[in-house]
Amino acid sequence: PFQCVLTGLWRNDVGSRMQIDRVNEDGSFSGKYHTAVSLTENSIKPATLIGSQQLSEGGQPTFGFTVNWKSFSESTTVFTGQCYVGENGKEILQTMWLLREKVDPQNNWGATRVGTNIFTRTK
Numbered sequence: 191p192f193q194c195v196l197t198g199l200w201r202n203d204v205g206s207r208m209q210i211d212r213v214n215e216d217g218s219f220s221g222k223y224h225t226a227v228s229l230t231e232n233s234i235k236p237a238t239l240i241g242s243q244q245l246s247e248g249g250q251p252t253f254g255f256t257v258n259w260k261s262f263s264e265s266t267t268v269f270t271g272q273c274y275v276g277e278n279g280k281e282i283l284q285t286m287w288l289l290r291e292k293v294d295p296q297n298n299w300g301a302t303r304v305g306t307n308i309f310t311r312t313k
């Protein structure tokens with residue numbers, strides 16, 4: 191059905207906002223990610239996201255997307271997760287992410303953080 195097509199505006203549990211422009215026939219999409227939090231003092235700027243979602247019949251699709259942060263210490267986040275439709279008919283995105291910062295080889299061991307985020311649609 192039309193639910194869990196990711197086009198639209200989303201907000202997560204740390205207050206970040208994500209705008210997904212359009213989901214193409216092959217499930218690919220792009221948009222903008224406005225993070226509410228960062229690990230650097232640099233001013234936060236919106237970043238481009240690109241990803242793809244399953245469009246199979248069964249609904250409640252899995253998806254993934256990548257955000258390359260600009261103007262932060264050079265870093266990249268990859269999100270992966272699934273869209274669920276609750277009893278109240280509301281969609282939520284359960285996601286986990288890996289945040290990789292650019293480091294010298296000797297610091298490679300500690301350069302990747304992991305976490306979770308839940309997204310809901312904003313009006």
Ligand SMILES: O=C(CCCC[C@@H]1SC[C@@H]2NC(=O)N[C@@H]21)Nc1ccc([N+](=O)[O-])cc1
Binds near residue numbers: 229230
């Ligand atoms: O700060 C950054 C870039 C912004 C990351 C925001 C993350 S993405 C996963 C989580 N969900 C969100 O909505 N927002 C957070 N990069 C950065 C800066 C400095 C360092 N550092 O270690 O100095 C590492 C990464």
